[in-house]
Amino acid sequence: MIEAEKITLEEAVLIGVITQHQDEKKAEEYLNELAFLxxxxxxxAIKRFVQKLEKPHPKTFLGAGKLEEVxxxxxxxxxxTVIFDDELSPAQLRNIEKILECKVLDRTNLILDIFAKRAQTSSAKTQVELAQYEYLLPRLTRLWTHLDKQKGGIGMRGPGETEIETDRRIIRDKISLLKKKLQTIDKQMGVQRKNRGKMVRVALVGYTNVGKSTLMNVISKSEVFAENKLFATxxxxxxxxxxxxxxxxxTDTVGFIRKLPTQLVESFKSTLDEVREADLLLHVVDISHPNFEDHIESVNQILDEIDSxxxxxxxxxxxxxxxxxxxIDKDDxxxxxxxxxxxxxxxxxxxxNDLENESIFISAQNKENIEEFKEKVYEAVKNIHIQRFPYNDFLYYEYKEEE
Structure with missing residues (x-):
């Protein structure tokens, strides 16, 4: 029997900081998430370096001594490959690369890379490509020095692989074209939403990898792609x-994450419009995650940013x-x-407990408490129907499965 070829993973070092706004515990949580990313x-991820700073160094992010250690x-x-947990400025990126003489990425670059890997449809690819170009535009000098060294791998998917694309004018033209293309996509998606009639719209929202797609599959009896990785959808x-x-x-929507790049929030406007125009949100939370309360806060913050x-x-x-x-032992x-x-x-x-009837505990994977979940969603949708069609009494919505 021929042995399967062993896949060699690209090794990376992770960098985080402890500041007045981010204590040691929080820095560790973020680095755990960065390792998952x-x-x-x-x-x-084979090694982590953390430095305690009042604030990141404006030129090199880390102190000179810590950079030498790295x-x-x-x-x-x-x-x-070295990956920083925070977004680096163009100047910081150039200076760090000169010192470390290796590929340097930041959290934003890494998330954009995953989105580029995951994008399947024309809409998603266009949105990711726009976000990548807007991220790359102020960092073009980096590409000049590394163009001949690029061999693919993490952070190297998508635009920026040919010398001509590093020209600022061409990049700006490309951004302009992509924005026009997205406007067309937005209009098409807007028409699709209007054509759906007056049915209540329910959107699944939540942190990435909390089981939204699995729940979608259980409730809608469809086959939406679900995987135990970040940004599977x-x-x-x-x-x-x-x-x-x-x-x-x-509607199953893209998962949110802490420190979500602003480029992605803007370019994924048409996707987030599904959330904006929803009548009811189902905020899915992975309660088995030790930091689920922080995840809830992050999702609520993004919902607030998009007026939802x-x-x-x-x-x-x-x-x-x-x-x-x-x-805890009873005698302790x-x-x-x-x-x-x-x-x-x-x-x-x-x-x-303050949520009263606005919460439900389930296991989408094991289909535990799914009937109670359906009942709760039914009541919520029914209340919206009553407000929208007070004299309808659901006669219009009587539904029979087609044979």
């Missing part, structure tokens, strides 16, 4: 769903099958019961 992009490590291990998927006698449209924070919302706490917590009277020791019942009695 690196793995999603096809790499492997250089010594990557030279000894022959590591070709880029393209908006809309399905007609019927619960009892009411049909409605359910005040929409009717149901909190859907997913992955209860994977939830674990620490336990010294250990404080922090959130690490909370059971699901403890969480339900916490701030979640």
């Amino acid at each position: 690196t793995a999603t992009s096809g790499g492997k 250089k010594a490590y990557i030279d000894a291990r022959n590591v070709g 880029l393209d908006t998927t809309v399905r007609k769903v019927v619960i009892k006698n009411i049909p409605f449209l359910m 924070a005040d929409k009717p919302m149901v909190m859907v706490f997913n992955k209860i099958d994977a939830y674990t917590h620490k336990t 009277l010294m250990t404080e019961k922090t959130k690490d020791y909370y059971s699901l019942d403890d969480w339900k009695k916490s701030w979640m």
Whole structure:
């Protein structure tokens, strides 16, 4: 039997900082997420460097001593990629590359790279390409020095691979063309939304990799791509769903993430319009993730940025099958019961209790509490129908499956 060819992952070193706005615990959480992003992009994080700074150095982000420490490590291990957890300015990027003499990426570059890898449709590809060019425009000098060294890998997908594309005028022309193309796409998607009639629109929103697509598959009985990686879904998927006698449209949207690049928020306007125009939001949360509360805050912040924070919302706490917590011995009277020791019942009695009937705990993977979830969505959609069609009494929405 012929052995399968062993895939060699691109090794990378991760860089984070501890500042007055980001303590040690938060920096560690972000680096954990950066490692997951690196793995999603096809790499492997083998080392982390963290420096405590009042604020990042304006020229080199890190201090000179820490950069020398990083250089010594990557030279000894022959590591070709260093990834910073924060967005680097064009000047910082150039200066760091001169010192480290390797490929230097930042969090924004890495997320754009994953989006480029995941984009399938013309719409998604156009949106990602625009975001990439807008990110690259002020960083063109970097491409001149590394053009002959580019061999693909993390951060090298998409535009910027030929010398002529590093010309500022050509890049600006390309951005202009892509914006016009997106305007056409926006109009087409707007027409599609209008053609959907007056059915209630329900949008699944949430942090990336919380199980939105899996839930979509369970509820709509469709086959939406779902994978345990970040940004598995880029393209908006809309399905007609019927619960009892009411049909409605359910939309699966791109997952959010902390420090989401502003270029992506702007270029994915047409995708986010599905959220803006939704009548009801289902905010899906991976309750098994240790930082799920931060994820909720990040999603709410983005919803606020796109003027969608005040929409009717149901909190859907997913992955209860994977939830674990620490336990305290009954004779232990010294250990404080922090959130690490909370059971699901403890969480339900916490701030979640204030949500009253606006939350549900499920496992989309194991289809646990799905019937209760459907009932809650039905009631929410029904309330919207009553407000919109007070005299209709649902006669118009009686629905029979086609044989």
